[in-house]
Amino acid sequence: MEKKIEDLEALTEEAKRFVETLAPAANAATLVALSGELGAGKTAFTKAVARALGVEETVTSPTFVLEKIYLLPAKKPFKRLVHIDAYRLTSGAELAPLGFDELMKDPSNLVLLEWPEHVADALPAPAARLSFTALPDGSHKISYG
Ligand SMILES: Nc1ncnc2c1ncn2[C@@H]1O[C@H](COP(=O)(O)OP(=O)(O)O)[C@@H](O)[C@H]1O
Ligand SMILES: [Mg+2]
DSSP states (O other), X not given: OEEEEOSHHHHXXXXXXHHHTOXXXXXXXXXXXEEOOTTSSHHHHHHHXXXXXXXXXXXOOOTTTOXXXXXXXXXSSOXXXXXXXXXXXXXXXXXGXXXXXHHHXXXXXXXXXXXXXXXXXXXXXXXXXXXXXXXXXXXXXXXXX
16 A cells, blocks of 8 residues: 655644554564655654654654654553664664563554664564655655555
């Protein structure tokens, strides 16, 4: 499935729709892999997901800090939104210092990961794979698959 997203309002709607398709697994975190070039819209999508889940604090790109964890309000299916940017990593082993294995064991974690290709050797099968493209007309495309 492909969606063309014209603006941030449409992105907010799409993120809301997407999070509603996710449900916690029985014994592992829910991993969402976000692929696409720099500027394709991975962080913007994560921000929209965070808003859809009721995160009120500002969500910024974790490119330098690698990982950010947001606590979600009660009554959401997940307790934590974990945002990881693997852009600067060169192998899955570099996820270990982030406590990635522990994070992935907890079904109450929703993990959104940018640049999954950089750490592919350490990733379990994601619940969803999204691929982002910035289009010449200024809109953004999301491919689900
Ligand atoms: N669907 C969208 N509609 C409008 N602007 C967008 C959309 N997605 C991303 N942008 C804008 O494009 C720029 C780069 O997006 P970003 O999410 O930081 O890319 P990435 O994380 O993939 O490198 C940001 O300024 C962001 O606001
Ligand atoms: Mg980004």
